[in-house]
Amino acid sequence: MATIARRLVLCARRCPVPTAPRYTPLSAIPWQRRLSTTAPRRDENPNDDARDKRLEEFTKGIELDADTQDESDDQGVRRFLDALSTVHPDALMKELDAIPEGFDDDAGDEVAGVDREALGRLYEEYDQEALSDEEEYNMLTKAPEPRVGNDFWDSGEDEHLGDEDYFGDDISALGHGELEQHRELREYARLAAWELPLLSKLARPFEVPSTSQPLRFRYTTYLGEEHPAAKKVVVEFCTSDMPGLTQLQRDKLIKMAGSRYNPSTDIVKMSCEMFGTQAQNKRYLRDTVNNLVKEAREGKDTFADVPFDFRHHKPKARFEFPKEWILTPERKKYLESKRLHQLELDSGLKQSGNLLDGAKLVERVLSSQVQIPEPEMVEAARGKQRLR
Amino acid sequence: MPSSVCLRRLSLAPSDLTAHAMASRSLLAYTQTASFSQSAPLSAKPGQGKPAGPARGERTLNLGKNKKVQRDMGKRPAPGERKALRKRVVLSNTNALVVEGLNDLTVGNIETGDMQGQVVGLSEPVIDSLRAVEAFKATQGWHLFRRPAMLMRRETTQVSALMRDVETRKKTVRRILAGDRASGKSTLLLQGLAMAFMKKWVVISIPDAKDIVSAHTEYAPLPGSNPLQYTQNAYTANLLAQIAKANSEVLSKLLPGTDLKLPIPTNRITTLADLAVLGSKNPELSWPIFNALWTELTQPGRPPIMLAVDGLAHMMAPSAYLSAEAKPIHAHDLVVVRHFVDHLSGKSALPNGGMVLAATSGSNQPGSPALKFSVQLAEARAQGATDLPMWNPYQLVDQRVMEVLKDVDTLKLHGLDKRDARTIMEYYAASGMLRKQVDEPLVSQWWTLAGNGNIGELEKGSVKMRA
Incomplete structure (x- = not known):
């Protein structure tokens, strides 16, 4: 009732509910939280x-x-x-x-x-x-x-949005995600506070690579995240550091390296990311460098007739202030004295009347010329044939 | 292109078509429709097309609104008149003042070198000779002053020293005059020519290389040449006329010493001047006559020769002429150019000594990377640089030009120093063209504004652009 x-x-x-x-x-x-289940006590x-x-x-x-x-x-x-x-x-x-x-x-x-x-x-x-x-x-x-149907009330609604695992007795999956993130952050905060200082125990001083280590590899880590470039390995080496190469062999190595060679720094740089793991890529690079050096040493063709091709490289122009232009105190003094000397020369010429002045010269010449009287203009006779 | 048979069918009467046993289905279909005309086709008479407009001066019926539109009935300039005006060289300005104390250049003061750093005038015979070889350019500032005069700059002294060297040791000096735009390359060439005229050299000058290669004069393959070369008879005849006129004083004293082997009677030829004139009057024989003249001039005991060209870049590229295969002819395949280039490259020497001067042009210069590179290379070589510039092997290059300019030296023109700048500005003032007091601040100012004393800019700034 x-x-x-x-x-x-x-x-x-x-009332109709448009969506589930x-x-x-x-x-x-x-x-809601359950109330106490203790039995109520009756009054006496x-x-x-x-x-x-x-x-x-x-x-x-x-x-x-x-x-x-x-x-x-x-x-x-x-x-x-x-x-x-x-x-x-x-x-x-x-x-x-x-x-x-x-x-x-x-x-x-x-x-x-x-x-x-x-x-x-x-x-x-x-x-x-x-x-x-x-x-x-x-x-x-x-x-x-x-509502199941396709009428006015259903227009523009997505029908399958329900969360199947959710039964209304919990916070939502989004909330769980938030909580999970928060836990993760706190975990890293704990690591930063307690574990990171211990890393300094593992630090090793930098050692300059010896001449037997001419290759310099570069790896990239994305700190545990998955990244498509994480497997990429780059190797760099200086051609003049490669052991046991004559000048001709070195030139051949440079020619074979092609556009990987930088003539400004004399460094060949090559990379590999075609294999699935870092180790495979590194191994491939190592093999390639070995093959290049071997070919440079032992190959029959020396490529001596092939000119270097550095079209891929545009050297950066560096402009430096010319040393000769720097205004040192001595140079200032020199310029000062030179100007003073010139001024003295000019004033000397002026006093003697030998300093050339174009304007005065023209005036003098014009005044000395015989004045030709201005021709008197006479009107032309009027006639049929007028001047155009 | 429609088949002519089809078009002819259109003019046939339907009865004729049915008579054809081989008429195709489409043509049979055509017979069922009416033909639009049965008259025989008549093509228009040649030259009967409608003119684009009434001839000038003709009265026409004008019913339009603007009945009073007046056509310009004035006389049009005659052919070549405007070009003559454009090319006109004026060497005197009667309004300019006569500069007092202006000395002429003579053989004597060329030798002593007294005139360095001074402005000198040119004597009348030299001016006539220079005019004959078109050494004066319309763009130069000759029209501003009373009479032609020039500054004997440092580079002029270098040229005169080289000429002295030629005369004493009978060697061949080859130089490319290079420098910035308006730095005085053509004027230096003119100074060289003037000194050569005064020293009684034989001067052969190509005033502008553009005229040889721009395909404005006739050309013909030279018979029996391999690889094929081309003669330019009209141009060569004109060149011979210039040679005869400019060097008349020298050539009229030189007598032919060898058998000229010319296909025309040479009985009346008494001097080499006559020979040159003969060539100028017979263009079809101009090239053999030029060769004969050259043979005569290179005999022992003849005077040194000055070969000069302006606008060298035009010679160092394919010309505008086309071969029989419609391919561009390289400028070096033109006999006149080849003759010059052989002497510039040192392939042919001048037995009596002489000088080959080639001036580049800053303003009228077709792109010639090989020439540009060769000049750079020569400059680096002159400075004693250890790492000479290298041609990019992956870029195409005109190999013939590189070969020719392999070891030609350059004479680089720099800006004037301040003393020279003051001298030339005092000359401007003395001519009444610079109405200012010429003192150190003014000279310094204009010297700086002219890009560290570029003489063309100096003249432009202080004289031509004068308010």
Whole structure:
């Protein structure tokens, strides 16, 4: 039988839900920690109304949680029987006699003076379209069936988004991921604090490679992460460091290295990442270098007729301030004296009137020339044939 | 291209088509449609096309809005007139002042070297000879001054020293004049020519190599040459005329000493000047006559020869001429160029001594990487560099040019020093073209602005660009 408030809830639940929820809840109430399962202790005074009310509230709370009620019923009965066995039968009988004759639910209503007929009519009105208790329970506890169809309500929805492993009794997978990350970070923090300082014990001083170690390998680690370039190995060597090569053999080695050779630094650099592991790549590089050197030493063709091809390399132009341009104190002094000397020469020329001045020269020449009178312009005779 | 048979079919009458036993299905289909015309086709008469517009000066019916559009009825310049104007060389400016105390260049002061660092004038006969060989360029600043004068710079003294060397030891000096743009390469060449004229050398000058290779003059394969070479009769005839005119004083005193072996009567030829004139008047024989003249000039006892060319880069590339296979002819396959290049490379020596001067051009220069590289190489060699530049072996190079310029030395022109700059600026001022007081600050300023005394820039800045 549904109350008015519950019917409101049911009405809301009847609305179509466009998608299935991420999990199917087993009860309408979200999961919560269980309340204490210790048996309630009854008050000594059997006629205490306050005690009855408290008991009623308690049981109501139990009722709300259907699962827990079912599970704790057996235990509760057993404890009740245990408690009964400790009580004397005579005392129990006394208690039962103390209960008044007409003590039941209906009698309580009569005492309160409620019009039972009016109440019955009200209930009947609701019962006309009411659901049975079982149906109502199902509606409240079970999730509505996800809509299956392709109508307006389903447009633009992805139908298969549910997490199959999630049953609503746990935090989500995302939350677990967050926690896992946090644990990992803390683990590394512990390592950094406790383990890293110990690494200094393993440190070895740098030793300059000897002449018997001309190859320099380079590996790359991505600190435990998987990376496609982690298997790559690079080797560098200086051609003049390769032992036992004559100049001709060295030139041949350079020509064979092709664009891997850097003429500015005299270093050949080659890399390999075609095999699955670092060790394989390194082995391949080592073999290649050995073959190159062997071919340079023993090959019949010396490549002496092939010119070096350094088209792949563009040397970087470096410009340096010319030493001659640096204004040293001596040079400043020299320039100063030179300018002073020139000025003295110029002033000497000026005093003697030998300093050439183009403007004055032109004026003088023009003034010395005989002035030719400006020709008078006469208007040409007007006629048919005008000048154009 | 449509088959001519098809087109002919269109002109046939349908009755004719049916008469054809071999008519194909498509042609039979054609007979069912009406032909558009049965008249015989007539092609348009040649030269009957509609002209693009009325001939100039012709009155036409004009119904348009702008009835008063006046056509320009003025006289058009005659053929070659505009080019003559463009190429005109003016050597005098009557508005410029006469420079007092300007001495002429003479054989005497060339020998003593007194004139270094001074501006000297040129005497009239030398100017005429230089004009004849087109040594003056229209782009040079001769038109700004009263009469041609030039600065005897350090490089001029070097050339005169080389000439003295030639005269004493009868050796052949070969030089490429190289330097920045407007650094005075052509002027130095002119100075060399002027000194050669004064010293009574025989001067043969190609004023601009572009004219030989630009395919503006006729050419013909030289019979019996292997590999095939080409003569340029008109050009050679013109060259002979220039030689005859410029060197008339020298050549008129030289008598032919050998059998000339020419296919025309040579009875009236008394001097080598006559021979050159004969060649200039018979272009078809110009090349044999040039050869005969050259043979005469290289006989013992003849004067030294000055061979000069300007714009060398044009000679060091394939020319614009095409061979019979429509391939570009290399400039070295033209006989005149080959003659010059053989002497520049040292393949042929001048038995009486002489000088081969080739000036590069900074402004009119086709790309010639081999020439550029050879000049760089020669400069490095002259500086005594240990690591000489090397040609990139993976780049294509004109091997003939590299071979020719293998061991030619260069004469590099640098900027003027400040004393020379002051001298030339005082000359500008004395000519009334620089109306300023020529003192050290002004000279320093212009010297710097002219890129450390580049003489062309100095002239441009102080005289030509004058406000």
